[in-house]
Each structure stands twice: as C-alpha cells, then as structure tokens.
Amino acid sequence: MEGGLTKSQITNCILSIFGILGNTLTILVFVLDRQLLKTSYNVFILCLAIADVLTSILLLTSPGFGLGDLYPRPTNIVLGEIFCRVLWSRVFLFQLVFFSVYITLLLAIERWVAVVKPSKYHMAFRGKRLAGYIVICWIWSFILNGMVLFDANFEPNNSPSNDICVLRFVFSGSFSRTFQLIFNIFFRMFLPCLSMIGLYVHMIVTTNNSPVASAASKAKLRGKMTKMVGIMACNLLITFLPNQVFYFFVVTGKAQIETPLHHFTAFLLFSTICSNPFIYGISNANYRRRYKKLLLPECIKRFSEDNGVVALKPRRVARVGPARPESPAMKVDDINDNTITSSALQRSKQKMEGGLTKSQITNCILSIFGIFGNTLTILLFAGDKKLLKKFHNVFILCQFPSHL
Numbered sequence: 001m002e003g004g005l006t007k008s009q010i011t012n013c014i015l016s017i018f019g020i021l022g023n024t025l026t027i028l029v030f031v032l033d034r035q036l037l038k039t040s041y042n043v044f045i046l047c048l049a050i051a052d053v054l055t056s057i058l059l060l061t062s063p064g065f066g067l068g069d070l071y072p073r074p075t076n077i078v079l080g081e082i083f084c085r086v087l088w089s090r091v092f093l094f095q096l097v098f099f100s101v102y103i104t105l106l107l108a109i110e111r112w113v114a115v116v117k118p119s120k121y122h123m124a125f126r127g128k129r130l131a132g133y134i135v136i137c138w139i140w141s142f143i144l145n146g147m148v149l150f151d152a153n154f155e156p157n158n159s160p161s162n163d164i165c166v167l168r169f170v171f172s173g174s175f176s177r178t179f180q181l182i183f184n185i186f187f188r189m190f191l192p193c194l195s196m197i198g199l200y201v202h203m204i205v206t207t208n209n210s211p212v213a214s215a216a217s218k219a220k221l222r223g224k225m226t227k228m229v230g231i232m233a234c235n236l237l238i239t240f241l242p243n244q245v246f247y248f249f250v251v252t253g254k255a256q257i258e259t260p261l262h263h264f265t266a267f268l269l270f271s272t273i274c275s276n277p278f279i280y281g282i283s284n285a286n287y288r289r290r291y292k293k294l295l296l297p298e299c300i301k302r303f304s305e306d307n308g309v310v311a312l313k314p315r316r317v318a319r320v321g322p323a324r325p326e327s328p329a330m331k332v333d334d335i336n337d338n339t340i341t342s343s344a345l346q347r348s349k350q351k352m353e354g355g356l357t358k359s360q361i362t363n364c365i366l367s368i369f370g371i372f373g374n375t376l377t378i379l380l381f382a383g384d385k386k387l388l389k390k391f392h393n394v395f396i397l398c399q400f401p402s403h404l
Contacts, residue, residue, distance in 0.1 A: 005067075016060035020053055023050075025295075029291070045280070048276065052272075058096065063088045065093075080154035084153060088152055089167075091146065095142050099141040103134070104196070115206075116207070181248060189244040200233070240269060
C-alpha cells in the first residue's frame with residue numbers, strides 16, 4: 001500500500017496484538033496464583049510467556065515488520081549505525097525467538113527427568129539452578145544471533161530502495177561464513193528440535209517397555225503437562241523449520257528477502273507467539289480453568305462484591321414459639337456497615353498478600369481488550385490513509401488515542 005502499511009506489516013501487527021493479549025493473560029494467571037511458581041515447569045512457562053510478550057512488542061515496533069516504518073529515520077552517521085545494527089537488524093527480536101526455542105527444550109528436559117529419572121529431579125531443578133538455566137539460554141541465543149550486528153550497514157545514499165540500511169553478509173561465500181551459517185542453523189533449530197523428539201521417544205520407549213518403571217512415571221508420561229510440552233515441541237518444528245531453511249538459501253545467495261515466500265516463512269515463525277497460549281488452554285485443564293476465571297462474566301459480579309456493593313437479601317426463618325423482640329443493638333444499617341467493612345478488610349488482606357485483587361485483574365483485562373480494539377482501528381487508518389480525507393474519519397481517529 002502506497003503511503004501506508006503493507007499486507008505483511010498489517011499481518012505482523014495483528015499477530016503482535018494477539019500475542020500480547022494471550023501471553024499477558026498467561027502472566028496474569030501466575031500473578032493471581034503465585035503458588036504455581038513452586039513447580040519448575042510453571043517457571044519455564046512464565047518465562048516463555050514473558051519472552052513472547054517482548055517478542056510481540058518488538059515485532060510491532062521493528063522496522064519493516066510492524067509499525068516501525070512510520071517513525072523517521074536518522075541522518076546522523078552514529079545514530080544511523082546504531083539504528084541499522086540494533087533496530088533494523090532485529091537482533092533482539094530473533095534472539096527472543098530462539099530464546100523461546102531453548103526454553104521449550106528446557107521444558108522437554110524437565111519432563112524427561114520427571115519421568116525417566118525422578119530420583120534426580122529435585123536436585124536438577126532447584127531454584128538457583130532454574131535461574132542459571134534461563135540465563136544460559138539467554139546468553140546462548142544472543143551468541144547464535146549476534147553475527148547480524150556486523151551484517152547490517154548504514155548507507156544513507158542507498159538507492160533505488162531509498163532505505164538507509166542494507167544487509168551485506170560478512171565474508172559472504174567463504175568457507176568460514178558457510179561453516180558459521182551451518183553451525184548457527186543447526187544449534188538454532190535442528191539441535192533443539194531433534195533433542196525434543198529424542199527425549200520424547202526415549203520417554204515413551206523406556207516407560208512402556210521397562211518392567212521396573214513405576215506407576216508414578218507412567219502417570220507422568222500420560223499427564224497433561226507432558227502432553228502439553230509435546231504439542232509445543234511439534235508446533236516449533238512445523239513453524240520454525242521453513243524459516244531457517246529459507247534463511248540458509250538467503251545467505252548463500254539462492255533466495256531473496258522481501259518476497260512472498262519470505263513473508264510466509266516469517267508469518268509461520270512469529271505465529272508461535274499467538275499459538276502458545278492456546279496450546280496451554282487446550283491441552284491443560286489447569287490453565288483452561290484459570291483462563292475461564294479471568295475471562296468469564298462472573299468476574300463482573302466479583303468486581304462489585306470487592307468494591308463493597310453487596311445486595312442483602314432477607315432470609316425467612318421458620319420460628320418455633322413466640323417471636324423474640326428485635327435487639328436494639330443490631331440494626332440494618334449496622335449490618336450494611338459491617339458487611340462493607342468486612343469486604344474492605346478482605347480486599348486489604350488480598351493486597352497485603354502481594355498479589356492483585358480481583359477488581360484489579362478485571363480492570364487489566366478491560367484495558368487489554370481496549371488496547372486491542374482501538375489499536376486495530378488505528379491500523380485501519382494507517383493501512384489506508386485515503387480514509388483521512390473525510391472529516392468524520394479524522395474525528396473518529398482523534399478519539400482513539402484518548403481511549404488507549
């Protein structure tokens with residue numbers, strides 16, 4: 001679209017919005033019930049949800065992918081080099097993508113240890129070790145994707161594309177660059193996915209064929225968490241593999257970027273930020289139940305209760321014998337005051353426990369849906385600026401920033 005967003009950019013914006021909504025909902029599940037974080041696999045899932053939210057934000061704001069082409073380009077050489085090598089290269093965007101791959105691998109390893117080596121589980125997945133695993137995955141994913149910092153260059157007179165940034169692969173065509181490319185793709189994609197497949201095959205074969213396998217190990221193999229991680233691993237293999245194969249052909253000069261095939265593989269790659277929350281809810285009843293508690297209209301009723309709006313319904317009690325006179329010390333106003341005070345104390349207690357109250361969570365959900373709906377409308381005007389030639393559309397657009 002001339003002067004607006006392309007179809008691929010609009011698609012990426014929609015993926016980003018759904019990714020922010022779904023993964024924020026997952027994060028709210030853990031905020032509401034922090035007892036879940038006492039198990040190692042829930043810590044990894046929370047880490048994965050946070051990484052997917054950050055990926056969605058970067059996808060929405062990265063040049064060429066989302067709304068990044070709407071802000072001005074720098075003309076200064078220093079700022080231009082920083083812009084091209086850090087922002088335009090999308091180094092942190094793809095680092096988060098491959099960081100998510102290795103977090104999913106950690107989930108598969110955690111399930112393997114729980115099923116095959118249950119005696120070593122508590123030693124392998126203690127609190128400090130969990131943090132160490134996550135930090136190692138973060139550093140390793142940056143190493144695998146850091147070469148792009150040297151490939152992106154600032155060229156303000158670049159024509160005919162009129163873009164100030166170009167991608168020139170260092171040592172392109174040399175043996176060292178080909179080796180580095182194969183090394184990166186193997187450790188980015190093939191090693192994690194092959195490892196996850198191997199771990200699950202080993203779990204199934206060992207548990208089903210071993211005569212000494214305990215009933216607890218067999219129950220964990222059939223458990224909802226193991227199935228959920230297995231679905232996530234298969235989803236990664238389907239969505240990540242085409243993009244990495246295409247990237248190999250781009251670096252070797254056999255394919256070009258900004259083509260329909262490139263946009264399709266990028267769509268598959270970033271679709272995981274939307275699909276993961278759905279996988280949690282579909283394959284795991286615990287997450288599905290907590291999603292319903294956050295999204296169903298029942299939360300509106302709880303919101304009114306938390307704010308002291310309580311409807312007192314008279315209750316008829318069958319009396320035996322003469323009626324006792326009403327005590328002057330207890331009146332209806334006192335009941336109302338006591339009820340509201342009790343509700344306020346309960347609300348204060350919830351806040352003191354370090355979590356959000358139900359009314360705060362309700363407000364968060366309303367805010368998220370407000371951001372989603374109004375951002376979608378703004379994208380409509382960004383994609384087709386001809387709509388702004390009519391005055392009523394200008395007035396409609398002006399009211400949305402206040403809603404956001």
